[in-house]
Amino acid sequence: MSHIIKNIVVRVEFNFLEKQNSHINQLIERCKNNDSNAQMLIYQQYYKAMYNSAYRILKDEFEAEDLMQEAFLSAFSKLHTFKGEVTFGAWLKRIVINKSLTQLKKNTRYDVVKMDVIPNYEIEEETIDYSGLNVKQVLKTIEGLKENYRVILTLNLIEGYDYEEISEILNYTNENVRTTVSRAKKKLKQELLATNTKSSLYGR
Structure with a gap:
């Protein structure tokens, strides 16, 4: 019985996604015909997620808001380049991410730390057990790491970008990405451990 219910749920979700994508x-x-109503509907569908992506990189509400608006204008002006190879949301987010990083560099707050290129077999993949961790705590700790x-x-x-996409x-x-991610995860792990240790000591 459970597998029948599961199959029904999967079909319902698939049909919903198909209808949503079609819409x-x-x-x-x-939008390609400059329909302002359609542009507003697209904006309402995606603006919160795009703002969050911009804010996580820029850490400034006003900059994130301005950049998000700019990203939508840019996306609408080059919709002819959208080929549907990825979802529209993923395509739009890539525009937001690229613009956010460009703005961050302009602000001179983002200095790329050049890593020594380490052969793949020498890179130790850092893993973190997130079970039992508070999501807000993890996000706050990431925000406190160096740029x-x-x-x-x-x-x-x-x-959710993989190494190749980040590269x-x-x-x-790719080697630098793997190295930097591994070192960043190691630092994150250390900070989370330190925070949890303090919480245990002071009963918070």
């Missing part, structure tokens, strides 16, 4: 695709076609660690963990752990976004080599 978005229809709106995109209308290049914060940015690369935001891209990897929060935005393309940041113009790093």
Whole structure:
């Protein structure tokens, strides 16, 4: 019985996603014809997620808001380049991420720390057991890391980009990405352990 219910749920979710994607695709076609109503509907669908992505990198509400608006304008102006190879949301988020990183560099707050290129077999993959950890605590700890660690963990752990995608976004080599992510995770692990130790000592 349980597998029957599971199959029904999967079919319902699939049908919902198909309808949602179809609706978005229809709106995109209308946007290509400069339909302002369709543009507003697209904006309402994605603006919260895009703002969050921008804010996680810039850490400034006003900058994130301005950049998000700019990203939507940019996306609407080059919709003809959207080929549907990824979802529209993923395509739009990439624009937001790229613009956020460009702005961060302009602010001179983001200095890329050049890592020594280490052969793959020498890179020790750092793992973190997130079970039992408070999500807000993890996010807050990531925000407190130095800039290049914060940015690369935001891209990897929060935005969900893999090493190859991060390499393309940041113009790093794959080896440097793997090294930086591993070192950033190690630092995150140390900070989380220190925070939990303090909480245990002081009963918080």
